[in-house]
Amino acid sequence: xxxxxxxxxxxxxxxxxxxxxxxxxxxxxxxxxxxxxxxxxxxxxxxxxxxxxxxxxxxxxxxxxxxxxxxxxxxxxxxxxxxxxxxxxxxxxxxxxxxxxxxxxxxxxxxxxxxxxxxxxxxxxxxxxxxxxxxxxxxxxxxxxxxxxxxxxxxxxxxxxxxxxxxxxxxxxxxxxxxxxxxxxxxxxxxxxxxxxxxxxxxxxxxxxxxxxxxxxxxx
Ligand code: URA
Numbered sequence: 001x002x003x004x005x006x007x008x009x010x011x012x013x014x015x016x017x018x019x020x021x022x023x024x025x026x027x028x029x030x031x032x033x034x035x036x037x038x039x040x041x042x043x044x045x046x047x048x049x050x051x052x053x054x055x056x057x058x059x060x061x062x063x064x065x066x067x068x069x070x071x072x073x074x075x076x077x078x079x080x081x082x083x084x085x086x087x088x089x090x091x092x093x094x095x096x097x098x099x100x101x102x103x104x105x106x107x108x109x110x111x112x113x114x115x116x117x118x119x120x121x122x123x124x125x126x127x128x129x130x131x132x133x134x135x136x137x138x139x140x141x142x143x144x145x146x147x148x149x150x151x152x153x154x155x156x157x158x159x160x161x162x163x164x165x166x167x168x169x170x171x172x173x174x175x176x177x178x179x180x181x182x183x184x185x186x187x188x189x190x191x192x193x194x195x196x197x198x199x200x201x202x203x204x205x206x207x208x209x210x211x212x213x214x215x216x217x218x219x220x
Contacts, residue, residue, distance in 0.1 A: 001110060002110055002114065004114065005035040005111075005114050005115070007117040008107075008110055008111065008114060009030050009166065010110070010164075010213070012028055012086060013027065013028055013030060013054075014031055015028050015086065015087075015106070015107070015218060016026075017106065018087075018099070018103060019104050020085060020088075020089055020095070020099055020103065020150075021087050022067070023088065023090035024088075024089065024090065024127050025046075025051045025087055025088040025090075025091060026051050026052060026054070026088075026218065026220070027054065027087075027217060027220070028054075028086040028087050028215045029046040029050050029051065029053075029054050029056055029082060029083065029087070029088075030054065030055060030056075030083060030086070030087050030205060031055065031056065031082040031111065031213075032057075032076065032077065032209075033076055033079050033080045033081050034077065034078055034079065035080055035114065036078055036115070036116050037078060037079045037080040037115065037198075038118040038119065038189060038192070038193055038196060038198075039074070039079040039080070039115055039117050039118070039119055039120075039121070039198060040079065040080040040081070040082065040112060040115055040117040040119075040120045040121070040129065040201065041057075041065070041079060041080070041081045041082075041120075041121045041123060042082055042083065042084060042086070042108065042120060042121070042122050042123060042127045042130075043056055043057050043061075043081070043083045043123045043124070043127060043144055044083060044084055044085070044094065044095065044123065044124055044125075044126040044127060044159060044160070044161075045083050045084060045085035045086070045087070045088065045089060045095050045126070046083060046085075046086070046087070046088045047059050047060075047061065047088065047092060047161075048088070048092065049062075049114060050062070050083075050088070051088040051165070052117040052211045052214050052217065052218060053206075053207070053210045053211075053213060053214045054214065054217050055206070055210050055213070056082055056083045056130060057076075057081050057083075058080050058206045058207060058210065059165075060161075060164060061159065061160040061161045061164065062076075062082070062159075063159070063189060064160035064163060064164060065123070065207075066203070066206075067140065068151075068160070068175075068178050068179065068182060069139070069196065070178055070199075070203065071182070071184065072166050072179070072182040072183050072186045073186065073199045074182075074186070074198045074199060075198065075199050075200045075203040076197065076203070076204060076206060077200055077203075077204040078197075078198045078200060079198060080111075080115050080117060082108060082111055082132070083108075084100045084103065084104050084108060084126050084127050084130050085099055085100055085103040085104070085105075086103055086107055086125075093160075095126060097126075097130075098136055098176075099131055100126055100129070101130065102203055104130050104132065108130075109149075112148075112150050112152065113118055113150065116150075117152060118152070118189065118192050118193065119125075119152065119153055119154065119155070119185055119188060119189060119192070120150075120153070120154035120155075121150055121154070121155060121156075121157060121181075121182070121185055122154055122155070122156040122157075123156075123157065123158075123159045123160070124158065124159025124161070125137075125138040125139060125159070127156065127159075128141060128156040129172060130148075130156070131148050131154050131156075132146045132148070132156070132210075133203065138156060138158065138159075138162075141156060142155075142156045142158060142177065142181060143155065143156075143177065143181045143184070144156075145155065145188075150175060153188075154179075155181060157177070157178050157181035158174055158178055162174070163175060163178065169175045176199050192193045199214055
């Protein structure tokens, strides 16, 4: 269907094919990072900041994700980050399973088929339910490897937005769980691709990188 990733992105940025595309927002968001990466991170869907910048996970959740990834030696420029749904649902609500399926069948499936990462991280419940199965539960199933329909192993961990809502001991526990989940991914990648480095120095400033796109979207 798409010969390469640029073709896919151009079509995606013009998508108006489902009900979500008609909620008020600044247009579909695409991906960030490296389309040739061995690791893909799949989030839920854009929030306000992502909707402005046109790329996933650059707002408060994305900044917490950056810190968590840095703790296991990963920077966002060397992985591929995307979302289950590409348009911001009205009122910032969680997309339904059906909305996730419609959008991800149309876009995410093609993205992952072109990118062919070795491993996938599912961030939170919406990504877990799409990539594994609708009855999966993030509290029970995080930290466990599962097979995806792409033939690529995946592991789910808590969404950073969930961590941002926790405090005290619950927060400390959840942060360690995320750390060990990410560590499991890094260890498996080291087995699959010995010597692979997914860390650049200095780390990228994603907001600076996508500022021109933000200006264009906000002035459209
Ligand atoms: N949460 C997500 O899952 N993705 C984003 O892009 C922003 C917040």
